[in-house]
Amino acid sequence: MSNAVTAVSASPAANDGKSVPARLGEAFVGRLVIIIPYLWLLFFFLVPFIIVFKISLSQTAIAMPPYTPVLDFRDGISGFFAGFGELNFDNYAWLTQDALYVNAYVSSVIIAAISTLLTLLVGYPIAYGMARAPAAIRPTLLMLVILPFWTSFLIRVYAWIGILKPEGLLNQLLLSTGIISQPLIILNTYTAIFIGIVYSYLPFMVLPLYSALEKMDHSLIEAAKDLGCPPTSAFWKITFPLSLPGVIAGCLLVFIPAVGEFVIPDLLGGSQTLMIGKTLWNEFFANRDWPVSSAVAVILLLLLIVPIMLFQRAQARAQEQDR
């Protein structure tokens, strides 16, 4: 089908009277526009990744920089390649020897998955309400979702310490109204981490959900109602499947950064919280073991690439459905 579309659109272009060089020029500009994002990825993703990967194959040393071999051209090209023989995968083997790393990865994924689910549960009704609101106030609602970004992320997470701590605002409120008689211990627990992640990442969930729900044709629901379908099953049979691309996009936008999250567990979580971001920090700063921390980072990246690939496949499928 897509081939047919290109064929149709291409044929008038071939006859629009433009000269061959002009068309070649357009093609060149088109290529250039595509090349820019590739260059961006090359310089800001692939090159740093190769550097990190190379360090992960090195060994620690008490030196500047603190690993060996350092591949450079000080001894010419041959000096550069001489270091290659010293590279090996020992650091990756090390990660499998101590259960700590596997546990940290697993626990990060679980914390991120639970937080993503909670964010979806909170975000969906908000996005739904926004999409069903009168068109005139929708931009205002959208603005309100984005508004928290005006304040630093760090300050907003700090603010939660003031709210959740034993003598904090939440406990003062609950104690003064007599709902509880003992202050709730929320700060420095997993609950606080979930609250922090749900709060911080909510806009990333609401925005894709909103854009999916807003596009939906409301007459489908009316048709379902006319045909005697109860509202709940109309939601599950029509609204939810149609919003699925938004659900997937939102979940990935929350899940991926949450796996590597460091600030929220550090500030709101307790010391017992085991997350890969903290483990990486320890390797890098406390042990000064740049090679092992690079290996941890490479594995984390691989761990995150899988959901991104799933997301891309889902998007490709959704685009095909649109056509």
Add this chain to the structure above:
Amino acid sequence: MIRKALWLSATSALLALLASGAHAQDRVVNVFNWSDYIDSSIIDDFTKETGIKVVYDTYDSNEILETKLLAGGSGYDVVVPTASPFLARQIQAGVYQKLDKSKLPNLSNMWGEVADRVAKFDPGNEYSVNYMWGTTGIGYNTKKVKEALGIDTIDSWDAVLKPENIAKLAGCGVYFLDSPTDIVPTALNYLGLKPDSTSPDDIAKATDLLLSIRPSIRKFHSSDYINALANGDICVAVGFSGDLFQARDRATEANKGVEIAYAIPKEGAEMWFDQMAIPADAPHVAEAHEFINYMMKPEVIAKSTNYVFYANGNKASQPLVSKEILDDPGVYPTDAVLAKLFTVGPYDPKTQRLVTRSWTKVITGQ
């Protein structure tokens, strides 16, 4: 940590900007020191006296400083690492240049007792000069500790390292430093073992002791305890003396009835030294020496001590330090207590890994 990273990138960007913006004839010195660690009027006075412009940046962990220095090309002229294990290890890695002592006539003001102890990490005091020093001890809320333990003052590590004692404090909240290189030696010393022991058996014993009190510790963190203690959110924190004095002052300023005291326990405590040093690749070496020499003037360093409440390693400054600070045994301990204070050298990589791994076991239970 992100906050640190952001500060870092912001400050280094600013530094690059300022450094490149300065004219060739302007004399500049780029100083990288701990946050809240100087009376800012000292910097202004230095510029007035010497005409050297100071670009002053701060950090709040040795690890951040170390990472910048090891990566190289930091652009800083004077940095203030903690002597052990950081400075010692960094000297080994070739991070610093030897000081030109002919340019530091004020060295004659320094305190031999402190310089001798630092020599363990910086042999011959060739690379560094002491800025401030202190101890790792116990800060506590006097009222809440009296309620929990029935004692007026804490004078022993028993209060926090005996499971039955710390269990009584758990209700009002106990924080520990998240720093294996401070807490593990303290635990070893309490057990009557050598604080700088590298024996896996000894470290295992210290780990077991820490695991036994772990359930009563609310959080391990290296800076949160200042506010938590000052606000009355917790009642005991094991931390750095100066931070705990800051908590005491903030509590006094807030005037909400929170009273904080600091104890160097009688079993002894770890002593630390923050040392001024010049990176090997420092762009303004002459200015760096002038800055360090200026900081060794008795009246200057006394002003700094009066501001930050840490003891300094400058003997000649002591008559100028305010009496309240000089007579505080938590800041300037008596000779008997001073003899009990210990220092620990840097670990070899294998022991470092063992200590960090044991620490992870203590704090996460994994």
